[in-house]
Amino acid sequence: MPIRVVIVDDEVLVRSGLELIVGSAPDIEVVATCSGGGAVDAVRAHRPEVVLLDIRMPDVDGITVLRQLRSLTEPPVVSMLSTFDTDEYIGTALRAGAAGFLLKDTAPEQLIHAVRVLAGGGNILSPAVTATVIGGYVGGGPDAEAAAQVRCMTTRELDVLALLGEGLSNAEIADRLFLGTGTVKDHISAILAKLGAGNRVQAAVIAHRAGLVRGHGTGPAL
Structure with missing residues (x-):
């Protein structure tokens, strides 16, 4: 289709x-x-x-x-x-x-x-x-509030969130992490719920602010 x-x-x-x-x-x-x-x-x-x-x-x-x-x-x-x-x-x-x-x-x-x-x-x-x-959302580096938001994540959810922050689709995340697309979708649903994010872009911004995305910060301030 x-x-x-x-x-x-x-x-x-x-x-x-x-x-x-x-x-x-x-x-x-x-x-x-x-x-x-x-x-x-x-x-x-x-x-x-x-x-x-x-x-x-x-x-x-x-x-x-x-x-x-x-x-x-x-x-x-x-x-x-x-x-x-x-x-x-x-x-x-x-x-x-x-x-x-x-x-x-x-x-x-x-x-x-x-x-x-x-x-x-x-x-x-x-x-x-x-x-x-x-620049408008992230500022100069990892942010304590965003770091606190991601503390509740499992290791796999952090992996998914970091790739979501890079703008990857479900299929691309699945390929990168050797997971099924359905599993990735389930992880993202859990991530959005835990972060209180309304959509993937909001979650991606949190990933950047928490320092999870390569090239933005030096890693999560956990």
Whole structure:
């Protein structure tokens, strides 16, 4: 089955361009495009796995639409779209449950890859916004509050959380740790519950703040 995608943007030309790019992949089907006001109805009608959602729209702002989508019984994975890498809504979107943040000038092959990662349970950030997000949430190094949050984790959960912090999908984490994807999914559910995190991106931020992710800090301050 192809990955079903809904594209939400107030500009028809942008929607058409994104549909052309994303729909060119043999394993992805764009089932609907619409403006913000039609997003909830489109998702209910087409039940996509992934929604690409413009963060700034004149009829209804993307954060409001995101919250509406996340409140559905079976919410899709949502990645925000923006023209600016310094968008002040990045943090708000991630806290509201967005699984990613992509710039509209993302290269076509990277955009297609992002949809696949999102559909596979991963989180995705455009390289240009990663520093903004990590810098805004993480600061200069491992943080005592985040370290305290991960103390309740088992060794295997810490392994999974560290790889989640690198942005890996469930399948990629499973390959890295020689686990089944179902086992990884169970670990992630337990991790989110223990951390009180609403989504994988929030958990990934905690992983960075706790020093679990290679290249960010010198290890967990446990």
